[in-house]
Amino acid sequence: xxxxxxxxxxxxxxxxxxxxxxxxxxxxxxxxxxxxxxxxxxxxxxxxxxxxxxxxxxxxxxxxxxxxxxxxxxxxxxxxxxxxxxxxxxxxxxxxxxxxxxxxxxxxxxxxxxxxxxxxxxxxxxxxxxxxxxxxxxxxxxxxxxxxxxxxxxxxxxxxxxxxxxxxxxxxxxxxxxxxxxxxxxxxxxxxxxxxxxxxxxxxxxxxxxxxxxxxxxxxxxxxxxxxxxxxxxxxxxxxxxxxxxxxxxxxxxxxxxxxxxxxxxxxxxxxxxxxxxxxxxxxxxxxxxxxxxxxxxxxxxxxxxxxxxxxxxxxxxxxxxxxxxxxxxxxxxxxxxxxxxxxxxxxxxxxxxxxxxxxxxxxxxxxxxxxxxxxxxxx
Numbered sequence: 001x002x003x004x005x006x007x008x009x010x011x012x013x014x015x016x017x018x019x020x021x022x023x024x025x026x027x028x029x030x031x032x033x034x035x036x037x038x039x040x041x042x043x044x045x046x047x048x049x050x051x052x053x054x055x056x057x058x059x060x061x062x063x064x065x066x067x068x069x070x071x072x073x074x075x076x077x078x079x080x081x082x083x084x085x086x087x088x089x090x091x092x093x094x095x096x097x098x099x100x101x102x103x104x105x106x107x108x109x110x111x112x113x114x115x116x117x118x119x120x121x122x123x124x125x126x127x128x129x130x131x132x133x134x135x136x137x138x139x140x141x142x143x144x145x146x147x148x149x150x151x152x153x154x155x156x157x158x159x160x161x162x163x164x165x166x167x168x169x170x171x172x173x174x175x176x177x178x179x180x181x182x183x184x185x186x187x188x189x190x191x192x193x194x195x196x197x198x199x200x201x202x203x204x205x206x207x208x209x210x211x212x213x214x215x216x217x218x219x220x221x222x223x224x225x226x227x228x229x230x231x232x233x234x235x236x237x238x239x240x241x242x243x244x245x246x247x248x249x250x251x252x253x254x255x256x257x258x259x260x261x262x263x264x265x266x267x268x269x270x271x272x273x274x275x276x277x278x279x280x281x282x283x284x285x286x287x288x289x290x291x292x293x294x295x296x297x298x299x300x301x302x303x304x305x306x307x308x309x310x311x312x313x314x315x316x317x318x319x320x321x322x323x324x325x326x327x328x329x330x331x332x333x334x335x336x337x338x339x340x341x342x343x344x345x346x347x348x349x350x351x352x353x354x355x356x357x358x359x360x361x362x363x364x365x366x367x368x369x370x371x372x373x374x375x376x377x378x379x380x
Contacts, residue, residue: 004184006030008362009196011175011187011210013039014046015151015348016340017202018158019355020362022077025165029363032194033169034187036206039159040152043285044204045317047151048223050256050265051348052242054091054146055114058104059346060325062373064112066353069369073352074149080164081157089237091146092128095246096137102246105141117142130240133301135248148242148256151348158355178210180334198362200338205280205317207341213327215379216342217320220278222291224313225263226299226306232262234305240264245302253298263311266303268295269345280317287313318345326374328354330361338362339376 010021013035024031037043055071057063074086095102109116119127119140128140159169170189177188178199185199203210205218228235240257247253255266292310299306321327321342331337338361340354347354353369360367 012203015351023359025167070353088147
């Protein structure tokens, strides 16, 4: 049999795929990245100008080591790119002491020795007066190590670093089939077929269409920006940092301020019955008032001082799993095919660490992070 064209081919160059390609190329691995759209495009889940980063991962205790390693790698990538990508402004988590957001953050901090500052309701109201209508038992948790990531710039930085290290990148190229063979994988596109030893499939919401993972559910999530109505300075990023706030009924209001012109990015995290299924092959990303009606109602009482009509709305796609954890690892029936998906709306912060983990799996290195709780084989 002829030698493979390359060692590893990465399909999908969003957050996780771009970081996997960077990690592979940095090790001297012969690697190719293939992307259906463009670099840092706005059709998936890795756009919108900002993403929250935090070490206190309330979603699973096993994510804290991944977040810590990801922070190191974000700093490394920033140095290679010549500009910081992780901006540590701090982050605010609000809710009742036993809530998933504030309570979960305190639990993660206590278990893993993460520096946080608990804030009483009075302290919270005095330090962050933008947040009003606090519940009687609400508290705040301030995490100094939290901050903000720039998704589009981060993806472009990773791809640039990967190319510098020797990777080849093909954008505007659709992968039409992935075929596992005895000693590798065939990856088909309309123009050619590549032969690789391993393939990493990190296509986000397109993953259920490319791999046998019926457990994944793709939903539509509007992301909305609002202009201040009056004093814009109070919503600058330094004074109104990234936050998550649990409201009545478990709905989470999230967002962050901005530097001039101070458009405040906000959203509601509702993944239950209100989540709208979405076909990623549908190119329609149009929006309607229904996309921000519930959010606008929440802002009236909880974040006054913003104009009622959004200045901008975008549509982001999310891929959800039944247990809320990522899906990573080799497919049971095709060990040369490594999948990565199920972002569950909190995957970007971990992108650098996940990219390293995927590179470990693709090169038969022992991963430095225990990923058993997100192993794809749990759905077998």
